[in-house]
Amino acid sequence: NDGRKELGKSVKLDDGPPARYQLRTKIINLDRLLDKDSKLRKFTFGKRDHKHPNKTVLLVGATGSGKSTLINALVNFVMGVKFKDKSETQTTAVSIYEVFGFEGKTVPYSLTIIDTPGYGDTRGIEYDDIITKKLQDLFCVPDEVDTIDVVGLNDLYLNSVTSLFGRDMEQNIVALMTHSDATEPTDALQALNEAKVKCARDKNNEPIYFCFNNCQKKKIKNLRAAQFAFKTSKDGMKYFTVFLEKSPPQSLQTTVEVMKERIRLKACIQNLEERVRTIELKQNTTNKNKEELSKYEEEMKKNQNFTINVEEVYRDKETIESAGFGLIIELPLVITVK
Structure with a gap:
């Protein structure tokens, strides 16, 4: 009943620790280009059961801010991977990741994750425009992504990103602190407030955020440090997936109009x-x-x-x-x- 059963369907990439596995997925190029040219790809693991709801998470942030590692951790959590399994998936480029078959184990829903390339790349604003256009292309693919439940921001390069979405999406935008030491991210929260970032806020008007420790992707010799990093991310995932379950899906119609x-x-x-x-x-x-x-x-x-x-x-x-x-x-x- 946990992720260890799926390792037999995977390719081992590294003995670690932590050991790394690549899941065998069905791949579709949504832009109908060849693999070497495609910038809009969908990776599907498992088969969807429409009796269960599906939740969609869009991750945006700067290059190197930890989106891909966070996706690994989120997929591991949904699959029920434990610390002793020491496994993680490997992600690439601009992608949609669908994870089916684990509904009712750790969360009651299947999961769709949209991973964007990094905003604020050294290639400049022209590259950001290309990313925006690719997102628009994705949102316009019929019957592909009609709603989003949560937009996760994991970098302080935020206002230009949040401006992509309609006002109806504001309560679905949350901050993901990917390099947390399990203490309150005071500086990051202050920066969010000073920048007046449009995002979901609690009853005290403070930004809603979730903490993760991305150092778990490294080979950590100290077992206690590795366990602490894993627990920090696991705790963050518990709170985040509960928020995701309660978060109402928002139509992308207004967002597409904003992008156009x-x-x-x-x-x-x-x-x-x-x-x-x-x-x-x-x-x-x-x-x-x-x-x-x-x-x-x-x-x-x-x-x-x-x-x-x-x-x-x-x-x-x-x-x-x-x-x-x-x-x-x-x-x-x-x-x-x-």
């Missing part, structure tokens, strides 16, 4: 920026041409065939990739004429 509007606004801003740039170029070239003409004003009066070089602004079209789809934009250019 963000893309439209970004396109409008880019267009305005280009217009301003064109105007500035025209002003600069006009002033430069006036200065050039003033130098030869007397000479031009004497010789009507006199020629000089002047600059002129025109626009050219160029195809670019933005937020995962192609755009044709006009770029202002400067040429020199006689």
Whole structure:
């Protein structure tokens, strides 16, 4: 009745400790691309029993904030893995993870986890836009993800992320402290309050949060330290899964509209920026041409065939990739004429 029975269906990756196993899953590329190109993949373990409810968790945060390790811990908890099993799943890239067949063991529901690549990546805001577009693509796949029960934030790069969701999602957004030492995360909570992050709050208007210790993914020689890390995460999972059970699912219709509007606004801003740039170029070239003409004003009066070089602004079209789809934009250019 626990996760140890499933190890026979898994591939052992590392003897550890802790030992690591990769679950055998059914994989579907929802964007219909080849494996090497797909950015929207679904991994399914087990077979869904529609007699049981399903809960969907969306995890967002910065690169390196511990989302994948947290997914491992959550899957382990749902499967009933104990400390002595010392196992964890291995996750990759942009993915949906479905875990079926453990309903009624640790939790009364099956689980769907949506793992996003890291917001705030060093590749910049353009990469964040690609992530947003991929989420929108996912939410628009028919009969795939219609509702979300909890959005888990595990990084302080938050306001730009929470702005993706409609107001109806606010009470479903919680903070996940992935590097906890089991004490109250005072600094993190203060940062949440100072940033006025939109999220679920308790009766004292404090952010609702759950603590986990992600050092369990490392090879820990000290058994007591390893047990403490495992217990911290297990306790966090107990509270989190209870909250998840009680959290009402929220439709993604408003969120999809927000994402579409963000893309439209970004396109409008880019267009305005280009217009301003064109105007500035025209002003600069006009002033430069006036200065050039003033130098030869007397000479031009004497010789009507006199020629000089002047600059002129025109626009050219160029195809670019933005937020995962192609755009044709006009770029202002400067040429020199006689």
